[in-house]
Amino acid sequence: MATDKQQLGAFGEVLVTRRCACPKCKRRKTLRRLPTNFKCADLVCDFCGFLAQVKSKSVTDVSRLPATLLGGAWSVQRERMDAGIYFPLFIVLVASPRRSAVYYLSADLQTRQMFVARRPLAKAARHAGWQGYYVDLTHMADRCIVRLS
Numbered sequence: 139m140a141t142d143k144q145q146l147g148a149f150g151e152v153l154v155t156r157r158c159a160c161p162k163c164k165r166r167k168t169l170r171r172l173p174t175n176f177k178c179a180d181l182v183c184d185f186c187g188f189l190a191q192v193k194s195k196s197v198t199d200v201s202r203l204p205a206t207l208l209g210g211a212w213s214v215q216r217e218r219m220d221a222g223i224y225f226p227l228f229i230v231l232v233a234s235p236r237r238s239a240v241y242y243l244s245a246d247l248q249t250r251q252m253f254v255a256r257r258p259l260a261k262a263a264r265h266a267g268w269q270g271y272y273v274d275l276t277h278m279a280d281r282c283i284v285r286l287s
């Protein structure tokens with residue numbers, strides 16, 4: 139049984155594939171979801187190979203970007219940044235199944251400062267020691283993030 143977070147993530151990914159053209163080749167209906175265990179990206183364009191991540195968040199007002207988004211494993215993100223690798227990011231804000239918005243942040247405009255390590259999980263936690271990160275949008279929101287739909 140999928141958790142609420144997984145369901146929200148899947149909803150966001152499907153929404154992008156339905157609403158958004160591929161930012162690279164401009165075709166419609168070519169973005170496809172990748173399997174969950176495919177680590178670096180959530181969507182691929184089956185025409186040009188464009189890869190993107192999708193981060194979804196529940197909000198009350200889809201017209202305002204949140205200050206932060208929850209990321210995945212910090213170790214993986216840090217290694218990618220050390221290698222200079224950033225992925226284009228779709229941000230899906232969901233107020234209800236019928237009220238949602240899709241935003242886009244190009245990989246070229248992302249900075250290292252956006253990705254902030256969280257404290258490792260406490261010893262008592264199920265995945266003790268695991269360290270995640272969050273995406274800080276406060277410096278990017280006005281200038282770099284475009285609303286697509």
Ligand SMILES: [Zn+2]
Binds near residue numbers: 162165
């Ligand atoms: Zn494409």
